[in-house]
Amino acid sequence: MRAPDHPERLSAPxxxxxxxxxxxxxxxxxxxxxxxxESVRYSLAGGGKRIRPVICLAVGxxxxxxxxxxxxxxxxxxxxxxxxxxxxxxxxxDDDDERRGRPSAHVAYGEAVAILAGDALLAxxxxxxxxxxxxxVARELAQAxxxxxxxxxxxxxxxxxxxxxxxxxxxxxxxSAAVGCALxxxxxxxxxxxxxxxxxxxxxxxFQIVDxxxxxxxxxxxxxxxxxxxxxxxxxxxxxxxxxxxDGDTSVxxxxxxxxxxxxx
Amino acid sequence: MRAPDHPERLSAPxxxxxxxxxxxxxxxxxxxxxxxxESVRYSLAGGGKRIRPVICLAVGxxxxxxxxxxxxxxxxxxxxxxxxxxxxxxxxxDDDDERRGRPSAHVAYGEAVAILAGDALLAxxxxxxxxxxxxxVARELAQAxxxxxxxxxxxxxxxxxxxxxxxxxxxxxxxSAAVGCALxxxxxxxxxxxxxxxxxxxxxxxFQIVDxxxxxxxxxxxxxxxxxxxxxxxxxxxxxxxxxxxDGDTSVxxxxxxxxxxxxx
Numbered sequence: 001m002r003a004p005d006h007p008e009r010l011s012a013p014x015x016x017x018x019x020x021x022x023x024x025x026x027x028x029x030x031x032x033x034x035x036x037x038e039s040v041r042y043s044l045a046g047g048g049k050r051i052r053p054v055i056c057l058a059v060g061x062x063x064x065x066x067x068x069x070x071x072x073x074x075x076x077x078x079x080x081x082x083x084x085x086x087x088x089x090x091x092x093x094d095d096d097d098e099r100r101g102r103p104s105a106h107v108a109y110g111e112a113v114a115i116l117a118g119d120a121l122l123a124x125x126x127x128x129x130x131x132x133x134x135x136x137v138a139r140e141l142a143q144a145x146x147x148x149x150x151x152x153x154x155x156x157x158x159x160x161x162x163x164x165x166x167x168x169x170x171x172x173x174x175x176s177a178a179v180g181c182a183l184x185x186x187x188x189x190x191x192x193x194x195x196x197x198x199x200x201x202x203x204x205x206x207f208q209i210v211d212x213x214x215x216x217x218x219x220x221x222x223x224x225x226x227x228x229x230x231x232x233x234x235x236x237x238x239x240x241x242x243x244x245x246x247d248g249d250t251s252v253x254x255x256x257x258x259x260x261x262x263x264x265x
Numbered sequence: 266m267r268a269p270d271h272p273e274r275l276s277a278p279x280x281x282x283x284x285x286x287x288x289x290x291x292x293x294x295x296x297x298x299x300x301x302x303e304s305v306r307y308s309l310a311g312g313g314k315r316i317r318p319v320i321c322l323a324v325g326x327x328x329x330x331x332x333x334x335x336x337x338x339x340x341x342x343x344x345x346x347x348x349x350x351x352x353x354x355x356x357x358x359d360d361d362d363e364r365r366g367r368p369s370a371h372v373a374y375g376e377a378v379a380i381l382a383g384d385a386l387l388a389x390x391x392x393x394x395x396x397x398x399x400x401x402v403a404r405e406l407a408q409a410x411x412x413x414x415x416x417x418x419x420x421x422x423x424x425x426x427x428x429x430x431x432x433x434x435x436x437x438x439x440x441s442a443a444v445g446c447a448l449x450x451x452x453x454x455x456x457x458x459x460x461x462x463x464x465x466x467x468x469x470x471x472f473q474i475v476d477x478x479x480x481x482x483x484x485x486x487x488x489x490x491x492x493x494x495x496x497x498x499x500x501x502x503x504x505x506x507x508x509x510x511x512d513g514d515t516s517v518x519x520x521x522x523x524x525x526x527x528x529x530x
Binding site for chain 2: 030032033034035036041083087090092093108111112113115116119120122123124126127130132134135138139142143145146147149150151152154156157159160170173188
């Protein structure tokens with residue numbers, strides 16, 4: 001069912017981000033988490049660009065839905081992303097003591113609590129995704145989460161020469177899911193999903209290549225910086241082309257694509 | 266929709282356990298997990314009584330459904346249970362080097378892989394639960410998982426004097442969900458669920474009290490062994506009474522209740 005509620009104007013990315021921040025701030029966690037809630041909120045409140053939920057909301061608006069309908073799916077994506085950061089930062093994995101300029105969860109709350117906080121973030125993400133009548137959002141999220149975990153495994157074990165595959169799993173999958181979750185949240189008919197899905201794939205690839213350029217690994221290591229920059233421009237070009245094919249006002253998404261292509265952080 | 270397929274006879278608990286073992290053995294994991302699959306399978310293959318999935322299947326048969334329909338939900342419960350064991354065994358939490366007579370996952374594969382294997386088990390559990398047309402099984406699983414994580418938090422932080430609450434969250438919730446997931450898997454109409462849900466609550470309590478008696482904590486510590494034994498008998502009595510109220514052949518479930526009440530391992 002296509003939502004009947006067409007917003008009068010699209011929200012700018014900064015407005016969408018504010019909506020995400022407010023929704024996360026006010027999000028009621030499962031009461032049974034008890035004292036664990038503090039570390040979950042600490043990890044979630046760490047800021048970041050909220051780029052996955054912002055894209056999810058922008059896709060929702062582009063197909064003509066009020067953002068309110070897409071917010072739980074958007075927040076679920078951010079919870080899965082945060083879960084992955086909390087566990088990746090653990091001493092046994094990347095051993096990062098800082099995250100976005102603050103002590104990482106295991107430094108602030110200890111390793112045991114950080115492990116449980118990550119677990120809780122993942123389970124809460126599914127609870128949110130399951131607040132929809134259909135299970136499409138949760139299915140999308142489960143697939144992306146499993147891909148992301150597979151990518152993290154390749155990363156810590158060095159169990160691959162295929163850096164592109166590693167980063168596609170670790171980064172691209174959840175990024176593409178930001179588009180897929182929006183489509184499922186608004187229950188866009190499957191026959192209308194193909195160009196959107198193609199857009200999601202290009203967006204994931206674009207984010208991943210630029211990430212690699214900024215970190216100096218993956219595509220940048222494999223192809224050299226200049227070629228990686230070309231590949232990013234090509235992915236951005238294809239993302240714009242896919243946007244032109246979909247039915248809806250994609251001006252805000254085009255702005256986001258252009259921003260991702262030239263981002264420096 | 267009530268399943269139209271009424272099995273001719275109920276399976277005995279040992280038969281149900283064999284079905285669970287076979288299903289878990291043959292379970293196709295998400296290909297993107299790659300090399301992580303080995304540690305996930307290692308943890309899953311550790312044996313155990315498979316009591317949660319067996320109860321789930323027995324409830325399914327009692328309401329007249331073929332076990333095949335309930336197997337994914339039953340397996341999802343066992344994956345969540347295994348996820349919790351893998352993370353609980355980590356050095357930062359209970360620091361257990363052995364699990365069911367074998368090296369625990371972090372000893373066999375290292376801490377980083379064990380953390381990711383636990384994450385993957387949880388995400389795979391949701392993928393399985395989401396293989397149903399309705400999202401009821403996954404919702405049930407999310408609630409129970411969050412309760413369980415809250416219980417584990419109380420356990421490691423010693424952040425409560427309420428040992429009964431701790432064990433209800435840590436053990437009882439997933440046990441009750443074994444009943445709830447079966448009801449959702451067969452889509453039993455909500456008006457018929459109440460006596461089953463009451464049975465699930467008693468079953469969770471029974472398992473928890475007996476667990477405490479065997480471990481010498483929780484109810485046993487709080488009430489003394491003799492009184493805890495009385496409480497277990499009372500819970501078993503109420504579980505039998507609730508079973509007598511439901512519509513279906515509950516003979517196998519009655520056998521399971523009696524077995525749980527007198528179990529010594």
